Amino acid sequence: MGVRQFLLPDPGEGLTEAEIVTWRVAVGDTVKVNDIVVEIETAKSLVELPIPWAGTVTALLVPEGASVEVGSPIIAIDDPAYADGAPPAAASPAASPAPSPAPAPAPAPAVPSGVIGEPTATGRTAVLVGYGVKPTEAVRRPRRKDALVRTVAAPPGAHVDSEPRMGIGELVGAHAPEIRRDTRALAELAAGPTGSAEHGHVLAKPPVRKYAKDRGVDLSAVPSSGSVVTRADVDAYLGAAAGADESTGAPTAYTAVAAGMPRAAGERGETRIPVKGVRKMTAQAMVGSAFTAPHVTEWITVDVTRTVELVERLKGDREFRDVKVTPLLVLAKAMCLAARRHPDINATWDEGAQEIVVKHYVNLGIAAATPRGLVVPNIKDADLMTMRELAVALAALTATAREGRTQPADMAGGTITITNVGVFGVDTGTPIINPGESAIMAFGVIRKQPWVVTGADGVDEIAIRQVTTLGLSFDHRLVDGELGSRYLATVAAILEDPARGLVWG
DSSP states (O other), rough: OOOEEEOOOOOSSOOOOEEEEESSSSEEEEEOOTTTEEEEOOOOOOEEEOOOEEEEEEOSSSSOOOEETTEEEEEEEETSSSSSGGTTTTTTTTOOHHHHHSSSSOOOOOOOOTTTTTTTTTBOOOOOOOOOOOOOOOOOOOOOHHHHHHHHSSSTTTTTOSSSOHHHHHHSGGGHHHHHHHHHHHHHHOTEEEEEEEGGGBBBBBHHHHHHHHHHHOOGSOSSSSSSSSSHHEEEHHHHHHHTTTTOOOOOOHHHHHOOOOOHHHHHHOOOOOOOOOHHHHHHHHHHHHHTTTEEEEEEEEEEEHHHHHHHHHHHHHGGTSOOOOOOOHHHHHHHHHHHHGGGGGGETTTTTEEEESSOOOOOOEEEEEEEEEEEETTTTTTOHHHHHHHHHHHHHHHHHHHTOOOOOHHHHOEEEEEEEGGTTTTOOOOOOTOOOOOEEEEOOOOEEEHHHHHTOOOOOEEEEEEEEEEEEEEEOOOHHHHHHHHHHHHHHHHOOHHHEEEHH
């Protein structure tokens, strides 16, 4: 058998690095070909990477939360088919033998371009964006009593996992520094018999560390009932500290927390969130758009009672029973119809050529807020879709975005965008145009409001109607006030009376 190193593949789109978000396997696990082993985040999306070999995981070379350059080794696999350092039958006979395990990670052997995750003849690696199969559960080997020492004895730089794996929410984000500290401490433990206490470091799971930090507790001062400090140990320490201070009556930081009293600002601290991945790319794009395109925003308040009634009718229609129907769907259709009547709104500014490029297709973007930042995937050729097709595409796009799995190709090529601020109870806003487009529509909350209604006899009366506000931001370099106003008025007219869409479509 021989150890093979899997290299971070090229995610495409000109990206040069990615962040290790979650390892799906641990040292000692057995994996099969195409098992998902790691989840990475690029500047544009979250991607799952499958392993191209079968074997046993010998080392995780990069910890969760760390950024890695394309082509760097991230995991080592003991592959039975790589016997005696020779490549498997599918590989080229000229390939170099795999290096034997050494204290430092060795470069991966050259293999044919067909092997994913290793260098090709051109020096680049196979692209894995959008590639993969349904994740499968890796089979964990039974752990013996000396599992801790065996795990930390991995090659330098390996990620050490001495305890049962935990979820994404427990191990990434705010807990990444703790994970790195635990890794260093475990490596020290493997190096000698002194133990973590003598090194001044206490072993504890990230949730316990956060629990102690929020309560101002120094884990090194907490007596532990075992080798790892638990939440019960922290609670016991807080109780003992509170009892010891009763004689003086002066509330310490520990007793203040235990009693529910707010602590001083200096004791509560602050949280710093690294700006990287999708959030960083979004920030750069928004700054570039805001200070490049001269934004103009117009608003219109619309009686959308008939749109709401149409939505309720469609919900009961047999053709729409398996899809989600909302006022956003009607707005999406209205914007496609309005773009057909005012095609110049669906354009972009080409700075290099000094030209206005009018798009004769509508790739309708939907801004989606995700835990990793704002993404704007788009529905390709939305103007050619029926209402039901648009509903299916909208549901799929939204679900994928919320899971953080939108691919870069799904966010490229947008022509006009909707941002639905109404879901947050907001009336409307002045949205920033998505780079490469000329207009974006803010869809506000729909509220019941008093409205002046003119009856068939021409008499005005006050009625309770469903009302919303639309806000259209557009690039004034290529969309003047007249065009922007006409487009906004057309969308509003369709929402006010959806039957107009039959005539204008």
